[in-house]
Amino acid sequence: MNSLQALWAAGSIAVIGATERPGAMGRLPIEYLQKYGYQGFIAPVNPKGGQVLGLPVFSSMASIGRAVDLALVMVPAAAVLEAVTDCAQAGTSVCIVMSSGFAETGANGAAAQDELVRVSRAHGMRLVGPNCIGAVGGPARVLATFSPVFSSTATPIPDGNIALVSQSGALGFGALSLGIERGVPIGIAVTTGNEADVTALDVAVQLVNDPSVDAVLMYIESLGDIGALVGAAELKPIAVVKAGRSEAGARAAASHTGALASADKVVDSALRQAGIARVADLDALLDAGALFATGARMPGSGIGIVTTSGGSGILAADSIAACGMQLAQLEAATIADLTAVVPSYGNATNPVDVTAAVMAEPGLFEQCVDRLAADPSVDAIVACFAVLVGADVTRIARALGAVRTRTGLPVVAVRTGAASLAPEGAAVLAANGVPVYPTPERAVAALQALHATSLRRTRAVLAGPLAQVPAAGASEKQLKQIFAAAGLPVPESVLVSSVDEAVAAVPKVGGVAVLKAVAPGLLHKSDVGGVVLGVTAENVADVFTHLAALGGQVLVERFVQGGVEVIVGINPSALGSVLTVGVGGVLTEIVADTAVRMLPVDEIDVREMIAETALTPMLAGVRGATPSDIDALVRVVVRLADCTREWPTGFELDLNPIAVLSDGCWILDAMYVNAKDGNLLQHAGGH
């Protein structure tokens, strides 16, 4: 058994801190294991000995005389290290420390927690927690938890092809409980608490590789090595609630692009790029799980709606637009066929409204669903029947199931009414692979999650020549030389140290120049008057003298006039390097309109980024202005991301502005800082 698999499939379980006392936490897992019929070996452990619930108590892990798959540590914080050491030495595969009192309490607790990890790793044991509520593997009846959810006889054994992983213990078991109530087939649930060793991501990766699991639902507060999850998401659908959105603003990075690329925006993009669905809340997470459980996939985004209520159809259409999916544009033949059967007071275009006439003619709904499913623009079907009751629901459920089975299309039902009105409805729908939701919005959100996990795209492999890594404190001129050598467009320039050199340089850069002061540590040239535009032979001597007085050399550069100003940046984040593309120049701070992506990116990504921002209308040319060379910009961004791909991590690069003209584009300013070099980019300069 792969060691993490022990969390839901252990053949032997030890409970350290076991006690007979009713209601005590150390009794609950044994009570639950017995109540739910666990077939494996249970070893209560307590130095006091005796019996717990009829089982003999071992005085220590060593005294069991065999290695166990899974050990639950339920002793006070002060006794945890000894217990973990005992487990590790006895050859335990996985140890869940449920006890609190570690990293969540401060530095001392964190040090104690580190020690647990050290001991575990020394013996090759995996450690879950501390400060968690354990795990449940319903199919194997592994109830390795003290969650009160299983104290009630009303809670059935978890069963199904969906797995749930939660950093939060209470929320995880709460979501499991809610999911069971709502008929979401969750068969495995794992909570990871402080994640001293095993993270929710580790567990998700293991779950995806388990043949009994068809999809994974996650609640996470931190997102570590998303790389591992990318591979997992290619195998099976994963949906995530990521908490902590509102703290995002507080973690603004140092440079412009860092500040604009808020951490939460980066999380959004990282998950989307990985093909993982980020959902709004626990309702949406469970709703997605119900749909994932049917095995449906949805690479297209066209949705057909059939409804008995005009209102439900409108709400569904609103949601589809809000989610960025498409109300399927039906073919004329489809509409003609629908017109023949839909009442005149209904609607034969999408959303198809069969009206309450369906009460008198139950076959109407089925005919319309069938016809809609045959239209090539339809990638999924939303069927809304507001408050039909009893046998009508059963009949429609069967029809929807038949379409689901025959066509393979995802089919979701919206039934806005009490469950008691059609007690068998949900069961018949579920048995036919059709999840049912109370509102159109929730049904559409579930489809959006499915669609997000169904998008697969082969990325172009970029492996052009690498750019040289800038030295610490590299000047604008040095950066531009590096980029020019990497094939990126920078205006020609000459670094001058005297009036004579300056005068001689102007004709070399085309007769009209921009002059910039170059002095060590001078990041904000513009703010101190260190940049002068449109310099010609007439005034170059005066301008040079003025700039040289700022304490260094002067860069004489070809003056690029006009164009749309774009900011392009690469910044570090907890998830890896982030590319930012947005409205640049003086508008950078006013408009704050940027798109972000985790690197690597390809041309399609960059075009999508531009499309997400106001750059699209600006580059297209406002009010009859000449369109800008968007292809040149795309080439530059892709090349930039490519040529810096092996630069040491942690650097911040800020190109602002890149001027996009009607023919080509130019990198007009560049700044580079690597925190490891000892200073941070505070603020981008620009011209």
Next chain:
Amino acid sequence: MNSLQALWAAGSIAVIGATERPGAMGRLPIEYLQKYGYQGFIAPVNPKGGQVLGLPVFSSMASIGRAVDLALVMVPAAAVLEAVTDCAQAGTSVCIVMSSGFAETGANGAAAQDELVRVSRAHGMRLVGPNCIGAVGGPARVLATFSPVFSSTATPIPDGNIALVSQSGALGFGALSLGIERGVPIGIAVTTGNEADVTALDVAVQLVNDPSVDAVLMYIESLGDIGALVGAAELKPIAVVKAGRSEAGARAAASHTGALASADKVVDSALRQAGIARVADLDALLDAGALFATGARMPGSGIGIVTTSGGSGILAADSIAACGMQLAQLEAATIADLTAVVPSYGNATNPVDVTAAVMAEPGLFEQCVDRLAADPSVDAIVACFAVLVGADVTRIARALGAVRTRTGLPVVAVRTGAASLAPEGAAVLAANGVPVYPTPERAVAALQALHATSLRRTRAVLAGPLAQVPAAGASEKQLKQIFAAAGLPVPESVLVSSVDEAVAAVPKVGGVAVLKAVAPGLLHKSDVGGVVLGVTAENVADVFTHLAALGGQVLVERFVQGGVEVIVGINPSALGSVLTVGVGGVLTEIVADTAVRMLPVDEIDVREMIAETALTPMLAGVRGATPSDIDALVRVVVRLADCTREWPTGFELDLNPIAVLSDGCWILDAMYVNAKDGNLLQHAGGH
């Protein structure tokens, strides 16, 4: 009885089209009325006579021999006019036409529908529908509907202080059914269908004036005379699901500001200004209803969170930020007191995390809620207890109820777990005025709805001098004269017809001028080179000659240089005149960043509008630029809204740009069109 009250409190009900045939729509209302114990007089009407469910059938309304409060018309479309006429002539108060086949089928149906209204109004009868599913008044047991919801014995009689109004019949009764299942105390539900006469808004206004109703929930597809609802919303909370968001873009108005002020944005603003909560979906509508039913109000926006699960607390905090409310900033004394009781591995600041320790020490939760409620920054409490079970829930429920009663603060509970784990929990909470939600997000959304309905603000009454109404086709010069006379700042200008006049005018306007071509029908001056900036004595003759060639006179105006360019517009909408304020000048189309409000507005509104847009950083001065005179802009916008308040409706006014300088601001361009004058403003010009 006020006539619309008959919908939920009729003392006598006629059913036209009554029949004994089981399952027939004409039988269902009589079946329901009898089953649910209606105490009033029921009159089945059918020319065929006989009996229905033991009641004698009348051959016509006239043959009943008395006027009834409420008549239900359930005959085929072709027979409806005769039935309605019969009702009207017999002195019926309200007639509900449930039959379909009217305006929803096209022009012929619309004409037939108009005829129904004509007949009804001629006799002072109110008409509900056609094409609706009727109404229910639970307290009076008025089951005036054929909805299948009441065919099930599982549906209890609707009971409670919340009323529901829905344009959609199926969705309305579906929401009622769902609400009953979720314990939302809906006592009255009315569906309005085609709204030939009575609208959902009419019904809402009547419901607000009913002493048995404490709040109104609405599903609407169109929003007519919002004025009536404004007064109603001042009396009792109203929450609305407004469908049709996604069609908003298609109804773009003709001018700039109209196009930017999308219809849905206007709906949003109109509802917010009226103190009506616009909620996301039917879940949120019912969730708001559960909170409204407790009678709580929430003028402040500070929320205190107590949680047994750190995860729930983070999610609640995220939602509070996303909703624009505040995580209450606790006083030091509160935090000190909480620190004394919260475990070290919990959190004594907001969100207060008492952890699973509450399982061992149930009083902990109550202590924290009590202490939190005493903090002056706390305007409402969110209490999250993920999966506590049984008696723990009951105890916490009582404690929350006590705080709710003693302090009057809104208190909402989040219980993420199956109802079966604490079967009595929801009931105890409800009995104590504490609604319970499955997720933190839904609890916070309900508080947001309550807060939106609790904001009351006395508006400053504006009644300064009126501006003269512009003539059809008024020129820029004429408009500017009108505004100058109304006390608004326009640069001085001279209209000239010859080179000599032009030369003489330049010194009169300060020596540097902008010259503009003035020709009939020339709206897009800039596009044809009709505007020249920075004209001096040196080149005024040449410029005049060039502009005069465009076919008219030339305006010589003081040249206002620099400043932040703002667009201000007034446009008509279905809900009344809309004010737009946003980023103007050349950025108008690029940034598309505007705020809208229904008129009238006061200074506070205008400051809020500016705060909603990028104008705030722009006016504050980007990167050390001099701040602009925001007060001057606010004065101009308020004065503009005031002085045009009695202009005939339907006009479009576009001031773009208004240049806001460091000292004062200037209206640099103005356009006015009234559709009634026969032309539409296609496109704003600007300089």
